[in-house]
Amino acid sequence: MARYSLADNIYARAELDFSVGTVNLWLGANCMLEYTYEEAIEFLSKNEETAKKEFNDVKDDLGFVRDQIVTSEVNMSRIYNWDVRRKRANNTIAD
Amino acid sequence: MIPTSYLSLERAIEAPLHQTSLFYSYVRRTLASILIAQSLANSWNLEFWNVIGVLEIDKRNGPTSRTLFCNLVVVVVVLLHTSLTSRLPNDMTAKEETNAEEQEATVPNMSLLDIIEGENERHIPIAKFVDDLEAFVNSFTPPASPELLIGAYSDLHAKYKSYEMTLTQKRKLSMISRVDCLVALLDSHRAPDTNTFCVFRTTLAAKSARAGAVTDVSKESIEKETGR
Numbered sequence: 001m002a003r004y005s006l007a008d009n010i011y012a013r014a015e016l017d018f019s020v021g022t023v024n025l026w027l028g029a030n031c032m033l034e035y036t037y038e039e040a041i042e043f044l045s046k047n048e049e050t051a052k053k054e055f056n057d058v059k060d061d062l063g064f065v066r067d068q069i070v071t072s073e074v075n076m077s078r079i080y081n082w083d084v085r086r087k088r089a090n091n092t093i094a095d
Numbered sequence: 096m097i098p099t100s101y102l103s104l105e106r107a108i109e110a111p112l113h114q115t116s117l118f119y120s121y122v123r124r125t126l127a128s129i130l131i132a133q134s135l136a137n138s139w140n141l142e143f144w145n146v147i148g149v150l151e152i153d154k155r156n157g158p159t160s161r162t163l164f165c166n167l168v169v170v171v172v173v174l175l176h177t178s179l180t181s182r183l184p185n186d187m188t189a190k191e192e193t194n195a196e197e198q199e200a201t202v203p204n205m206s207l208l209d210i211i212e213g214e215n216e217r218h219i220p221i222a223k224f225v226d227d228l229e230a231f232v233n234s235f236t237p238p239a240s241p242e243l244l245i246g247a248y249s250d251l252h253a254k255y256k257s258y259e260m261t262l263t264q265k266r267k268l269s270m271i272s273r274v275d276c277l278v279a280l281l282d283s284h285r286a287p288d289t290n291t292f293c294v295f296r297t298t299l300a301a302k303s304a305r306a307g308a309v310t311d312v313s314k315e316s317i318e319k320e321t322g323r
Contacts, residue, residue: 083241
């Protein structure tokens with residue numbers, strides 16, 4: 001018995017027949033292929049490896065981009081404050 | 096040098112005209128007419144009316160050849176003067192504008208390349224941290240205005256934010272966990288004696304085995320069995 005997602009927020013129980021020795025994998029783009037367990041494991045393991053690598057890359061990139069965002073914000077603040085100080089100093093000299 | 100009173104000038108040119116030589120009278124009349132024209136132009140701020148004013152003055156002495164010649168000279172002089180005076184303010188304005196531009200001159204546009212320093216190994220631009228702002232502003236020719244710099248950094252910030260959103264969407268955690276689960280499920284089928292706990296979705300979990308026993312899918316149970 002297994003529970004599977006019938007639709008969004010709807011789950012159902014299903015009795016699986018494992019004696020067939022195959023599994024159908026939904027590949028996307030209206031394609032579904034039948035694999036043996038070994039082939040399916042290999043295929044899914046490969047997908048998992050790729051996804052994990054991509055996930056790590058994306059996580060690193062996200063961290064890096066967030067650092068750059070902070071740098072940009074700090075720069076903007078510093079430029080603004082510097083400009084205010086400069087204008088104030090000019091006004092003091094003019095007075 | 097230029098008399099300001101119209102009447103005093105008129106009186107000044109009338110007396111010597113009958114007593115001097117022809118050449119001298121020509122010169123005096125022409126100069127006087129120019130002075131009158133200039134005076135009128137200055138006092139009334141007019142251009143061609145000063146010529147008409149001079150012609151009317153000379154009509155009082157009769158339309159002689161001397162008067163006509165002098166008037167002709169005055170017309171030419173006044174026209175030249177008018178063209179010069181009309182050109183001068185423009186030149187002055189242009190010069191003043193140039194000076195103002197030089198004083199207020201700033202870099203009209205700034206490339207994002209000016210505020211980044213290279214890129215990382217994944218080709219993401221690295222934002223330049225400006226330590227010495229005075230030196231950085233003056234490194235541009237002419238110096239960059241703070242508004243322009245803030246605008247440039249703002250653009251860069253917007254691009255980073257956009258990229259951050261793209262990366263966030265790419266982070267497909269659910270897909271990874273689902274694939275992980277499927278692999279575990281299939282593994283369990285290959286070895287029928289073991290029960291494998293699967294997390295299909297964040298809110299759905301199931302125990303999968305050949306015996307088909309579906310167990311508790313509460314959150315506590317999931318956390319306990321998966322150790323997550």
